[in-house]
Amino acid sequence: MTGSTFKIDQNVRCSACPIRHRAVCAYCEPDEVVQLDAIKSYRTFAAGDTIAMAGDETSKIGSIVSGVATLSRTLPDGRRQMVGLLLPSDFVGRPGRRETPFDVVAATETTLCLFQKRQFEALIASTPSLERRLLDMTLDELDSAREWMLLLGRKxxxxxxxxxxxxxxxxxxxxxxxxxxxxxxxxxxxxxxxxxxxxxxxxxxxxxxxxxxxxxxxxxxxxxxxxxxxxxxxxxxxxxxxxxxxxxx
Amino acid sequence: MTGSTFKIDQNVRCSACPIRHRAVCAYCEPDEVVQLDAIKSYRTFAAGDTIAMAGDETSKIGSIVSGVATLSRTLPDGRRQMVGLLLPSDFVGRPGRRETPFDVVAATETTLCLFQKRQFEALIASTPSLERRLLDMTLDELDSAREWMLLLGRKxxxxxxxxxxxxxxxxxxxxxxxxxxxxxxxxxxxxxxxxxxxxxxxxxxxxxxxxxxxxxxxxxxxxxxxxxxxxxxxxxxxxxxxxxxxxxx
DNA sequence: TTAAGGCCTTGATCAAGATCAATAGGCTGG
DNA sequence: CCAGCCTATTGATCTTGATCAAGGCCTTAA
CATH class of the missing domain: 1.10.10.10 (Winged helix-like DNA-binding domain superfamily/Winged helix DNA-binding domain)
Incomplete structure (x- = not known):
């Protein structure tokens, strides 16, 4: 836990993440200084790897750095429905939830930037703009999911x-x-x-x-x-x- | 704008809303004191009434007090898909968004408790726990929408x-x-x-x-x-x- | 009372997509 | 090089749910 701080810029790789602003730091406003790297780690999964299973207790949350992952749910008899496609900058896991309700599987080789959930939650609590950002992202996802329901039900x-x-x-x-x-x-x-x-x-x-x-x-x-x-x-x-x-x- | 405050209790009708806690005040933690009634109004719609059309600019947001409303999206040729069922305590409209992306229609006679969006947003900004609550509710809705995608795609x-x-x-x-x-x-x-x-x-x-x-x-x-x-x-x-x-x- | 319209039910038929099945192409490892 | 496996394609047939159609029931209004 080094605890250094860094400044995020819209179009420049930030000092701690190997990707551009929106990608890992979708949780921050541009130009905001946040103490993040102290609680951060990376992990890479191969195509086909299961990142989390529905019902798992999760201690980490994070975001996609590179690659494509999928979010899906399976019925007891094996029928499966994908309910989300996770692309770089998308969020994996839930602040404030104990279990993941869906399977998360890497579709291609996928690198995640992970935070300890507990620490990330503490960070949220002390950073209102971060919570704001999360709410905004979640609302976007909700709209997208609903748009997808139109496709599934009627197209x-x-x-x-x-x-x-x-x-x-x-x-x-x-x-x-x-x-x-x-x-x-x-x-x-x-x-x-x-x-x-x-x-x-x-x-x-x-x-x-x-x-x-x-x-x-x-x-x-x-x-x-x-x-x-x-x-x-x-x-x-x-x-x-x-x-x-x-x-x- | 009287600006009085009131205390909300889990199982008691609050002083300003004719319904129980979770219903109108889903945005507050139980027992929290919030200054809400100054910016509040009610409106009732008959069954079948359109509350908002997709693409409408909205100046109000609110929650369902009683009745059932639906959230849906229609393709140019008339095919329609419902993407949400709004029950008492559910939220209608988006803080931070200019347009409603879906049609909102009353399925039964429906009463809404409305806030001026601008004022509600200001309230959010000054009340972190309210934002927290909104994030939580939105995450629940997202899970529900995804669960529904499984139904639409595979059942x-x-x-x-x-x-x-x-x-x-x-x-x-x-x-x-x-x-x-x-x-x-x-x-x-x-x-x-x-x-x-x-x-x-x-x-x-x-x-x-x-x-x-x-x-x-x-x-x-x-x-x-x-x-x-x-x-x-x-x-x-x-x-x-x-x-x-x-x-x- | 009857007529009209809305909602629901039921039947006959049709078609989109599922299922079953065979085959082909591309990689991997021996 | 080939065997084995995985993914994709294509064909034949079947099934589910859509479409087309008719009629019933209930409410409202003349």
């Missing part, structure tokens, strides 16, 4: 696939700062099974719908994990609504 | 209906303090259409599945809006999982 398989691709495309575009309106290329760091669990479909249906979109030239598969979208608008049209359906976590 | 029509009935039964049981393990009777303040929108089904499927459960004696319909469950456990078995699936808002 066709084709619309579901198009929506997911649009989200992934947007995400990549946001990272690379390119405008998403002209042809874009992006990686799809999910297996067909993960997509199926995400969309409430079977892998066969996912595969078929992707093949169809490919045949119709709406998307171009460079390989199973890399996709190019010549005309983003026509992909959006297939998604069923004009909203950005910004499901992140 | 059969029969399981969906059983899950909804179990939730409504539990809710009534909680209000009347009865143990939900023996025969219970409860009201179902939703039309078949609302249930369909809630569960991602059509009204015909809802009707058929309810008829089936009736024929199998798992439920007894006293009339279209009142149901008796002779054996709660057997209803739960039909719901597909043992979790309480506690979807509230």
């Amino acid at each position: 066709t398989a084709r619309e579901k696939i198009a929506s997911l691709l649009a989200i992934m495309a947007r995400r990549d575009a946001a990272l690379s700062k390119a405008t998403p309106m002209d042809g874009i290329r992006f990686s799809l760091p999910l297996t067909r099974e993960a997509m199926a669990d995400y969309l409430g479909l079977t892998i066969e249906t996912v595969s078929r719908q992707i093949s169809k979109l490919k045949k119709e030239r709406i998307i171009v598969l460079e390989d199973a994990r890399h996709i190019r979208v010549p005309d983003f608008i026509s992909l959006l049209n297939e998604a069923g609504d004009d909203s950005d359906g910004g499901f992140i976590a | 059969t029509a029969r399981e969906k209906i059983a899950s909804l009935l179990a939730i409504m039964a539990r809710r009534d049981a909680a209000l009347s303090k009865a143990t939900p393990m023996d025969g219970i009777r409860f009201s179902l303040p939703l039309t078949r259409e609302a249930m369909a929108d809630y569960l991602g089904l059509t009204i015909e499927t809802v009707s058929r599945q309810i008829s089936k459960l009736k024929k199998e004696r798992i439920i007894v319909l006293e009339d279209a809006r009142h149901i008796r469950v002779p054996d709660f456990i057997s209803l739960l078995n039909e719901a597909g999982d043992d979790s309480d699936g506690g979807f509230i808002a």
Whole structure:
């Protein structure tokens, strides 16, 4: 516990985290000085690793530094539904909760920045702006989850696939700062099974719908994990609504 | 703006609100003294009234005093998905947001306790425990929404209906303090259409599945809006999982 | 009292997506 | 190099829930 403090800047790697502001320090306002690194550690998981199981007691919480993790719930007979996709900067775990209610699984190699829950909670208690930030993030997640409910309950398989691709495309575009309106290329760091669990479909249906979109030239598969979208608008049209359906976590 | 303060007690109607603690004052810790009534007003909506439309700018936020309201989202072609059921004590609107992202509609006659958003936000800023409480409530809602995603994505029509009935039964049981393990009777303040929108089904499927459960004696319909469950456990078995699936808002 | 409209139920048919099954391609390790 | 495994694709068939359609019941209003 060295207890040093550091200053966070919007676009500069902070002194303690190997990533940009929003990523690890999503909990702080820009330019705020917070004493965090004293209670911080890192851990990396391989693709497929279980980070936490539903019902686990957790002593740590943290955020995604790099990689993609998934949040899901499984019925006793094995049916599984993904309920969140965790991308860099997203939060894992709950301040104030004893158990994780969902399974957390690494979809790709994933590095987490972890805090001892108890210490993080103490930090929250003494830092109102941090709590503010958490509330804000949670409200965003809630909106995203509800948007996803619309997809799960009412969209066709084709619309579901198009929506997911649009989200992934947007995400990549946001990272690379390119405008998403002209042809874009992006990686799809999910297996067909993960997509199926995400969309409430079977892998066969996912595969078929992707093949169809490919045949119709709406998307171009460079390989199973890399996709190019010549005309983003026509992909959006297939998604069923004009909203950005910004499901992140 | 009288600005008087009042003390809230867990089981006693508070001096300013016609309902019990958790109901209107879900934002306060029990026994906490808060200056709220200065900025408060009430409004009642008839069944079917639209309380707010998606995209509306809102100047007020508040909570449900009595009745049931729904939160939903509609696709351009009219497909609708309910994304939340708002019961007494639930929160309507967002501190810190300009627009409501979902339609809010009264399912029954509904009374809201409203605060000017600006003033409520100021209250939050000066009352850390209130923010804490909001974060807590939002996390609960997020868990519920995710639980509901499992239902929408992976459960059969029969399981969906059983899950909804179990939730409504539990809710009534909680209000009347009865143990939900023996025969219970409860009201179902939703039309078949609302249930369909809630569960991602059509009204015909809802009707058929309810008829089936009736024929199998798992439920007894006293009339279209009142149901008796002779054996709660057997209803739960039909719901597909043992979790309480506690979807509230 | 009858007419009209809203809500619910039930039946017949249809289609989207699930299920079952076979095959192909890519990696990994021997 | 090939065997074994994992992931993805594609085809054939089946099932669940949607769609289309008719009618019943209840409430409200003329």
